[in-house]
Amino acid sequence: MIQFDQVTKRYPGSDEALKNVSFSIDAGEWVFVTGHSGAGKSTLLKLTAAIERPTSGTVLIANQNISKLKSSAIPFMRRRFGVVFQDHKLLYDRNCFENVILPLRINGVAGAEAAKRVRAALDKVGLLHKEKAMPITLSGGEQQRLAIARAVVSRPSILIADEPTGNLDASYAADIMGIFQAFNQVGVTVIMATHDALGLSASHSRVLHLNHGQLSQSESPMS
């Protein structure tokens, strides 16, 4: 489903953020991306979600080469993913409901169908009673859950999350992991960057460990 082959990414005026990275992820898998701060986790996720293009090497998503995709085709590729950003990227000028409906608008879903799906997504993350609340009034954990609701509302087949439990306390973090696990159980591919041991110890998932932009180990599920 997702295939990296000898992928290198260099940003202008800096060293290589990723060096010769190769791996592949199958549909329905759960993959952790770990590594120290600045190891290239976010870059790897951005390349996966077609937010950036590799400097060299090929990134294949559903057998399509991102480097060769026309700019006009990129938006449609991005719609396959639900992304939870490290900084949430919530819109603070509108309420929770309006935040979650945005991906549906982009996908051209409107009216009663859209409202139904927004409420279903809010319900899954336990925020249905807060649909009229403004994001700024939510706690950190709630904001994270709102970001997850927005990522899943258009029913993507791949969920990408960049440090979703980053600055949450343990009980909130476990909560969030539970939500992702529920999605993974119904067949959604989950790719999650984390430096947090809690998630790792609790599961038998595959880990892509990055060290200074290089993949140092790729563990397969041990079951």
Add this chain to the structure above:
Amino acid sequence: MTNWMNHHVQALKLVLGRMRDNLLSTFMICLVVGVATSLPGLFYVGVDNLSKLSGHMQDETEISLFLKVGVSQETVATIEAALSKNTEIKQHHFVNKDEAWKRFQDESANNGDINKVILQLNKNPLPDAFFIQAKSAEPEALEALKNSLQTLPGVEQALLNSEWAKRLSILLKLGTKIIFVIAALLAITLLIIIGNTVRMQILTQKDEIEVSNLMGATSSFIRTPFLYAGMLYGLFGGLLAIAIMAGIMEAFNLSIAQISSLYSSDFSIALLNPKLFIGIIFTATFIGWLGSYIAVSRSIASFKIN
């Protein structure tokens, strides 16, 4: 198709909602567009009506054809025939010198000084004359006709009493050129004003644009609401311009009606000029669209994937 409709209906709703939330600033922008558009519009109405008025007056212009003193009856008949054949002439009439002399004497009977002079003259100084009305009111055509009549044998002098009309017509042409220059300059100004307004809105919605872009929004999805905003500024501005023009023309018409009645004319400014109004609305809307298109395209270019 329904998807496409949804996209546009939502964009329009979104923009109208934002305009309602910022009613005063929206009104201000529309007012700027309206005032800027009404200026060349008013100039145009002025020049247009002056040309109509000068057209009115040129209807009354005549070519006077004075014949040589002592021309024979045959020559007069030949000229008469030539005038009748000339297709550019609407009508003509002959005034012989005795008739003219008599009329002149009658008309100046009450004026003592002139009467004295007339009495001192013991022979009629006036020539025979034709008075001609041309079909065309164009100064150039009249001039050409006058020159051709001048060459007829037996003609002493052809006089066109519309020199002033010619000058007015040239001035009006100059006026039209000035309107075009003013309109072009104001169009550029409007383009910049609307472009800047939309650019400010893009800045305030930077987060939304960025997030939408990351979630797979197409350029057209991001662009459409701003294009509608620009077009609506143009449309509302154009409507305001028409209201402003109608108000000013109505006020002028009162005075013009008074002046007209002094000259026993029923001339007034035509209030309704659908072509002009549609032109103004269309142009303003187009400028709004273009201004926002330029602004939003520049912004979208910065989101290019690399």
